[in-house]
Amino acid sequence: METTAFPGWIVRDAATFEQLDLALLDDLDTTVRVRYSSINYKDALALHGRPGVVRRHPLVAGIDLTGEVLASRHPRWQPGDVVTLNGAGLGEDLHGGLAGLAAVNGDDLVRVPAQLGPLRAAAIGTAGLTAALSLLALERQGLAPETGPVLVTGAGGGVGSIAVALLAAARYEVLAATGRPAELSEHLTALGAARVLDRTELTSSGKPLGKQRWAGVVDAVGGPVLAGALAGLQHSGVATTCGLAGGAEFPGNVLPFILRGVSLLGIDSVRTPPLRREAAWQRLTQLLDPALLDSLTRVVPLAEAKDAAASLLAGTGTGRIVVDVASA
Known part of the structure; x- marks a missing residue:
């Protein structure tokens, strides 16, 4: 491999944009030339020095990557294969995707579907994988379009936006909850x-049980919003939760569970087994309209990743931010 230095965002005491040395990378079985990454809430936390994401220092940031295999000792991969990877320790325990090169475990890679291509695969990223895993989890519990509406919280964000699109494409009636209904309704x-709700509808009463309004929930917020979403679940309804932008505390109680028999399922995209990753990507390929995905996506160069991440921390981000790593 001729390259010995490459640009990237590395977290020491703070995140800085530097030329990194090849010797920094871990000795893992597959080396990838990164073409695209993306900005997720975890990336925003890491890039802006917030605790709870980076578990070793120094560490290259970025929980997503999409690019071409340069070299691999793994039997599945050959040089030139176009691959994507979401979570699996990237940007937390392992050097991540906000850099020109990455060394990764081949078991965690997914081949980029030809129908999507690398830029759209990056736009899907961890957010889209999480949305698809949520849909699959709901359906494993028996949810179907005829069961009733599905509520999506944090609908303006990355997970929420893709969840709305996926559920609608799968013929569910979707209720989208956001803190910015006037701005994001259209x-x-x-x-x-089908309808856009102000998230204050979920948090204003504070009661553990409310009117039974939806059969399923995809929650990307946590905190009081999740408690309000559970309060509105129909009997035997099911909810998934995957985020904590609204807080890690859960101010609810057991009443929805013991009086309405609802279920709450946690979604962990980081340690998702390979077969489940493949199933989620198949569903994404089947359901996501590429033009619709494009409408959710804006692209920034690698050097601007930290600035772009600020909108997620401020709660003003919408859709997906793709980082063009080749455009440093």
Whole structure:
């Protein structure tokens, strides 16, 4: 491999944009030339020095990557294969995707579907994988379009936006909850939402049980919003949860579980087994309209990743931010 230095974001005491040395990378079985990454909430935390994500220092940031295999000792991969990887320790325990090169475990890679291509695969990223895993989890519990509406919280964000689009494409009636209903109503309706709710509808009463309004929930917020979403679940309804932008504390109680028999399922995209990753990507390929995905996506060069991440921390981000790593 001729390259010995490459640009990237590395977290020491703070995240800085530097030329990195090849010797920094871990001795893992597959080396990838990274073409695209993306900005997720975890990346925003890491890039802005917030605790809870980076578990070793120094560490290259970025929980997603998409690019071409340069070299591999893994039997599945050959040089030139176009691959993507979401989570699996990237940007937390392992050097991540916000850099020109990455060394990864071949078991965790997924081949980029030809129908999508690398830029759209990067736009899907961890957010889209999480949304698809949520849909699959709901359906394993028996949810179907005829069961009733599905509520999506944090609908303007990365997970929420893709969840709205996926559920609508799968013929569910989608209720999209956001803290910015006036600003995002037209956008969310275009993604397939049947109705847009102000998230204060979920948090204003504080009661553990409310009117039974939806059969399923995809929650990307946590905190009081999750408690309010559970309060509105129909009997035997099911919810998934995957985020904590609204807080890690859960101010709910057991009443929805013991009086309505609801279920709450946690979604962990980081340690998802390979077969489940493949199933989620198959569903994404089947359901996501590429033009709709494009409408959710903006692209920034690698050097601007930290600035772009600020909108996620401020709660003003919408859709997906793809990082063009080749455009440093």
